[in-house]
Amino acid sequence: MTVLNDRPYAKMNGLGNEILVVDLRGSVARVTGEDARALSRRRETHFDQLMAVHDPHTPGTAAFMRILNADGSEVSACGNGTRCVADLLMQETGVRELALETSAGLLVCEAGIRPGEVTVDMGAPKFGWADIPLAEAFADTRAIELQLGPIEAPLIHSPSVANVGNPHAIFWVNDLSVVDLRRAGPMLESHPLFPERANISLAKVTSREAITLKVWERGAGLTLACGTAACAAAVSAARTGRTGRDVIVTLPGGPLRIVWRESDDHILMTGPAELEHRGRLTAEMFSDAA
């Protein structure tokens, strides 16, 4: 019998990115990778990311979050999932601003104008090759040597890389179907250049203020939206002169507004959070029969 039995959960989504919020406050229970894989396989608790909400570690924060992908891997950032947890806790307490914490640091969250809209300060991006991390040194991470397709005429090449709490590679394209991300994604996600794997995006810049994005997520695959990928694409587009610092990033599930603030280089991500249903975990959810 797992210690997670009877714990409350909220099934949510952020622009269609499937999020399972498991409330472990007041308990010492922890979600293991195996627990996450079991829950993700079930219809009622299927997710791209699981946000495990624990008692705060730091005074002044509302909770500490552990984040697990559908494959059971534990990661340090999930933009859409953070908006979902923030919305849930703000609904619970009536506050309009709170701070959450993950292993990557603090995340200040603010209720937006529209119901369910949340702005998260995702902190400042990192661009150094060792911070992504990459397996070898690249002086200019705005365009690294990585390509897919024939040597003399690669289909995609020279991605920008960034770390926004997690690793991202963004390929700049004019046509989002130039490669089938279902096939290219897994190859690039696990490329030896990425010792911690990477989230892979195809980005089409449509104006100085707009980017369209398709994402293959590390540990989850193709998703309808990826908040950290939107952040990574926005800052990479700005630092390569393709856009300004205030853009709308449109994913298959919908738009996010990303502002890369000049004053402190922090990234502000604004978008929706939606509650689908609530439930309680049961022991049979963790049986292999699932």
Ligand SMILES: N[C@H](CCC[C@H](N)C(=O)O)C(=O)O
């Ligand atoms: N797959 C990501 C974590 C979730 C990111 C995404 N769902 C978001 O909204 O940021 C990773 O392994 O780094």
